[in-house]
Amino acid sequence: MAAIEVSGLTKQFQVTVRGAGIGGGLRALFRPVRRTVTAVDAVSFTIEPGEIVAFIGPNGAGKSTTIKMLTGILYPSSGAATVLGLTPWRERTKLAFRIASVFGQRSQLSFHLPPRDSFDLLAAIYELDQGAYRKRLAELVALFEIGRLMDQPVRKLSLGERMRCEVAASLLHRPEVLFLDEPTIGMDVIARQAMRDLIQRLNREEGTTVLLTSHDAGDVEQICRRAIVISQGRTVFDDTIATLRREYLGHKVIDLTLSERAEPLQYPDVRCVEHSQYRMKLEVDTSRQQLDLIVAHLVSRLKVADIAIQDPPLEDVIAAIYRRAS
Amino acid sequence: MRPWQTMRFLLQLVRLNLRAAMAYRAGFIAGVGFMALNDMMWIIFWTLFFSRFPALRGWTLDDVVTMWAVVATGFGIATGFFGNCRAEGVRVIVSGRMDYYLSLPRNVVLHYLGGSISVAAFGDILFGVLAYALAVQPAPARWPLFILLALAVAVIMLSFGLLLNSLAFWIGNSEGLGQQILNVMITFSTYPLDLFGVAVKVALFTIIPAGFTGYLPVTVLREFDPWRLGATVAFAAALLALAMRVFYAGLRRYESGSLVATQG
Amino acid sequence: MTAAALTTRACTRRRTLRLRLRKYGAAFRVSLLSQLAYPAELWLRSVFVVVIMFIFSSLWHTTFAELGRATLGGFTLGQMLWYLALTESILLSRPRDALRIDEEVRTGQLAYQLARPYNYVLYRFVTASAERLPRFLITLVIAGAMATAFSGELSVRPASLLAGLPVLALALAIDYCFVLSISLLAFWVEDASPVLFIYDRLLMLLGGMLLPLSLFPGALATVARALPFSTIVYDPASVIVSGDGEAWALLVLRQVVTLAVALMLALLFFRYAVRRLQTNGG
Numbered sequence A: 001m002a003a004i005e006v007s008g009l010t011k012q013f014q015v016t017v018r019g020a021g022i023g024g025g026l027r028a029l030f031r032p033v034r035r036t037v038t039a040v041d042a043v044s045f046t047i048e049p050g051e052i053v054a055f056i057g058p059n060g061a062g063k064s065t066t067i068k069m070l071t072g073i074l075y076p077s078s079g080a081a082t083v084l085g086l087t088p089w090r091e092r093t094k095l096a097f098r099i100a101s102v103f104g105q106r107s108q109l110s111f112h113l114p115p116r117d118s119f120d121l122l123a124a125i126y127e128l129d130q131g132a133y134r135k136r137l138a139e140l141v142a143l144f145e146i147g148r149l150m151d152q153p154v155r156k157l158s159l160g161e162r163m164r165c166e167v168a169a170s171l172l173h174r175p176e177v178l179f180l181d182e183p184t185i186g187m188d189v190i191a192r193q194a195m196r197d198l199i200q201r202l203n204r205e206e207g208t209t210v211l212l213t214s215h216d217a218g219d220v221e222q223i224c225r226r227a228i229v230i231s232q233g234r235t236v237f238d239d240t241i242a243t244l245r246r247e248y249l250g251h252k253v254i255d256l257t258l259s260e261r262a263e264p265l266q267y268p269d270v271r272c273v274e275h276s277q278y279r280m281k282l283e284v285d286t287s288r289q290q291l292d293l294i295v296a297h298l299v300s301r302l303k304v305a306d307i308a309i310q311d312p313p314l315e316d317v318i319a320a321i322y323r324r325a326s
Numbered sequence B: 001m002r003p004w005q006t007m008r009f010l011l012q013l014v015r016l017n018l019r020a021a022m023a024y025r026a027g028f029i030a031g032v033g034f035m036a037l038n039d040m041m042w043i044i045f046w047t048l049f050f051s052r053f054p055a056l057r058g059w060t061l062d063d064v065v066t067m068w069a070v071v072a073t074g075f076g077i078a079t080g081f082f083g084n085c086r087a088e089g090v091r092v093i094v095s096g097r098m099d100y101y102l103s104l105p106r107n108v109v110l111h112y113l114g115g116s117i118s119v120a121a122f123g124d125i126l127f128g129v130l131a132y133a134l135a136v137q138p139a140p141a142r143w144p145l146f147i148l149l150a151l152a153v154a155v156i157m158l159s160f161g162l163l164l165n166s167l168a169f170w171i172g173n174s175e176g177l178g179q180q181i182l183n184v185m186i187t188f189s190t191y192p193l194d195l196f197g198v199a200v201k202v203a204l205f206t207i208i209p210a211g212f213t214g215y216l217p218v219t220v221l222r223e224f225d226p227w228r229l230g231a232t233v234a235f236a237a238a239l240l241a242l243a244m245r246v247f248y249a250g251l252r253r254y255e256s257g258s259l260v261a262t263q264g
Numbered sequence C: 001m002t003a004a005a006l007t008t009r010a011c012t013r014r015r016t017l018r019l020r021l022r023k024y025g026a027a028f029r030v031s032l033l034s035q036l037a038y039p040a041e042l043w044l045r046s047v048f049v050v051v052i053m054f055i056f057s058s059l060w061h062t063t064f065a066e067l068g069r070a071t072l073g074g075f076t077l078g079q080m081l082w083y084l085a086l087t088e089s090i091l092l093s094r095p096r097d098a099l100r101i102d103e104e105v106r107t108g109q110l111a112y113q114l115a116r117p118y119n120y121v122l123y124r125f126v127t128a129s130a131e132r133l134p135r136f137l138i139t140l141v142i143a144g145a146m147a148t149a150f151s152g153e154l155s156v157r158p159a160s161l162l163a164g165l166p167v168l169a170l171a172l173a174i175d176y177c178f179v180l181s182i183s184l185l186a187f188w189v190e191d192a193s194p195v196l197f198i199y200d201r202l203l204m205l206l207g208g209m210l211l212p213l214s215l216f217p218g219a220l221a222t223v224a225r226a227l228p229f230s231t232i233v234y235d236p237a238s239v240i241v242s243g244d245g246e247a248w249a250l251l252v253l254r255q256v257v258t259l260a261v262a263l264m265l266a267l268l269f270f271r272y273a274v275r276r277l278q279t280n281g282g
Helices: A021-030 A063-070 A092-096 A115-125 A130-144 A159-170 A189-206 A217-223 A241-248 A291-301 A314-325 B002-022 B025-052 B061-081 B087-095 B098-102 B108-113 B120-136 B142-166 B175-189 B198-203 B210-222 B226-255 B258-262 C003-036 C039-067 C077-092 C101-107 C109-114 C120-151 C158-187 C193-206 C218-226 C234-242 C245-280
Strands: A004-017 A033-047 A052-056 A078-083 A099-103 A177-181 A209-213 A226-231 A234-240 A251-258 A270-276 A279-285 A304-310
Touching: A004 A063, A033 A063, A033 A234, A052 A063, A052 A189, A052 A217, A063 A078, A063 A177, A063 A209, A099 A159, A115 A130, A115 A159, A115 B002, A130 A159, A130 A189, A159 A189, A189 A209, A189 A217, A209 A217, A217 A241, A226 A241, A234 A241, A251 A291, A279 A291, A291 A304, B002 B025, B002 B108, B025 B061, B025 B120, B025 C193, B061 B120, B061 B142, B061 B175, B061 B210, B087 B098, B087 B108, B087 B142, B087 B175, B098 B108, B098 B226, B108 B142, B108 B226, B142 B175, B142 B210, B142 B226, B175 B210, B175 C039, B210 B226, C003 C039, C003 C120, C039 C077, C039 C120, C077 C120, C077 C158, C077 C193, C077 C234, C101 C109, C101 C158, C109 C120, C109 C245, C120 C158, C120 C245, C158 C193, C158 C234, C158 C245, C234 C245
Parallel strands: A052 A209, A052 A226, A099 A177, A177 A209
Antiparallel strands: A004 A033, A004 A078, A226 A234, A251 A279, A251 A304, A270 A279
16 A cells, blocks of 8 residues: 555635735625635656655745645545555544644744653643553654753754654654755754754665655755656656656756956856856756866856856756756 | 644644744843733732722722733643744745645644744733732632633634634735734723723624623623533634634635735 | 134033933834834733723723712712723733843843943933823724723813823833832842733722722722822823812922932932942843
């Protein structure tokens, strides 16, 4: 049985255009001005147990709406979905015992108390037997290395430490499916790597299915084996990361700030993306060209004030995918 | 199995809230103390008033103190354990935090109401119990009645707040409006009903049910009347049922996503 | 110094003074406009005024009727209700985050404010007054209307109200000075709001907002009349309502003295606060 099965899932909203304040709210109630927005448009995909899937898309693409439907918070306009064999919006409570969701912006832990107290509450929320809870807590504390954090107030923890506790908290009840939304947002390099390692270990040791929403290309490339790309409510890519990497992430962007104006230099397999007075952006096909040679050449020939080497923004990748698809 | 699990959940929730509040020991004590002092001020006012004017349409100082005691204790219980019945509970709905309560396998209303508490509420409870014990000095037999009535008042306040907050599901950020209406309810609960004319009295037993919180309990404690007691308890139950109905209807609307859409 | 030079000097001084005052005028205007930008807020608060006036009007109406008296504590029913309207306008008009000084001290913002090219105390006074003014007017209009409706007569002479303006202004100024002093306590105490809270309750009770001092039992009445709180609440309201010219003059005198003391206190606190800021760095 698939872990998550989605077929033709559609969600349309009636957006009421309203003014500000109480007056606007009341007016909207009695004489509303409406328009229909299709947030999710016949999305279909299947996720097998144990997969780690990246769920990518620009803001407003319909990702969170889809996830809300899969967790039973919203019900769809049409289409079907099952998670672990259950229809989320109809059997929400039953499903809630078997899944978990962690949102980077939304905390599950009480801000002024140590994580331990919030964990105790979660044990009660998920009706965990005391003995089983203690054992599980010890496991998670060891895995996430949060032993010395458990008794400090959450407000004293760094973002990375807090997120480790949040993810650990979400795993107390051994969920079979984990929805992770931007787990590494705002974190420094080390914390981010630690989180990625943890997610991979979790998946390896407990077979938890993970649906990861992230804007971070590093998260996507390192942890996930598959990516589903959503744009304007529709799936525009559903394939392995290897394919994504091969076809779309094989570029690096060199962003130059010059102290003296110059014309862009020409190289094979290098495209000039942007050129203005003191700015130059070059896109290098790294499967065909050697990045370091290009950089060395540029620096030797131009008066470079600043240089940055970046991955192509995910938005560009998605836009490219969408262009390809349509 | 389930009721016990719900009890366990509630206990843990209350424990968490209290501990979070007491994490700032000084703030907690101050909050409690100042609310008690605030309530005291009104008793002083009434003491001064009644020292000049012995009775007001049959109401004496004892009656007014009793009324304050029941209302303060009831309101304190309601907001001290189910703090999201206050107008600020609207923020949970409007900010989308309700998603969190929906994603968990627990009763949403319970979790929503119990999601925060008011520290000052315990000052109300302290004041209410002390005022009744020291100023009115009732016969011991009156205490179970007092507790029962305070609980009924708590349920009424809670339900009224829940009902008001549910408006947010339809009209968006109604916190300001809800705050004012709740204030009206609380204010009218602390003045003798007999001051007002018939029209107002009718209103105070219907749209702003301050008659059930400020009037009936006092009459029952003055002279036990099973009918009035029954009416108070029955009203509390009915209002709670209504509030939950409206809340779930609003929740349904929340789940359709139209609430989210309304914000933009 | 030639005559020309002296005249120029005076002109420059006058011009500089005008420029200096203009910034306070601008601050006043901005504060006022920002209050008026949220009319819904003002109207919602008015609900509370209506409720309180309604309840207290019923209370006094009943009391007067029960006792069959024409005056109580020197007030007729109409005068009593107008008294209430005035005391409520004075006390309920104070914006919640009255002077923000408490907050500015706690967050360390105060240090930056002192570097600005204006007198901090005066500036805050101007913005606080601007915030208070619309609330005061709306409360007075609504409460006054209710008082008139409930008693069936206009118990206050318009002339008295007009003459009452300076008395009211002095009352609000005294209140401002006390609140300022209390807020500055934040330099020494972590949180000044409990003290402010107690001050408010003392004003309401001993100042005579809920019950006029003329109805207080003997000993307490004497004490309350001697305290400065009455110059903010009971005295202005009762003088306006009674229209007594002599009492008015005496009150103005008393208020001026109280204001002087309160102002000195506030400035002293401020001096110490600034000194503490300069040594401790906030």
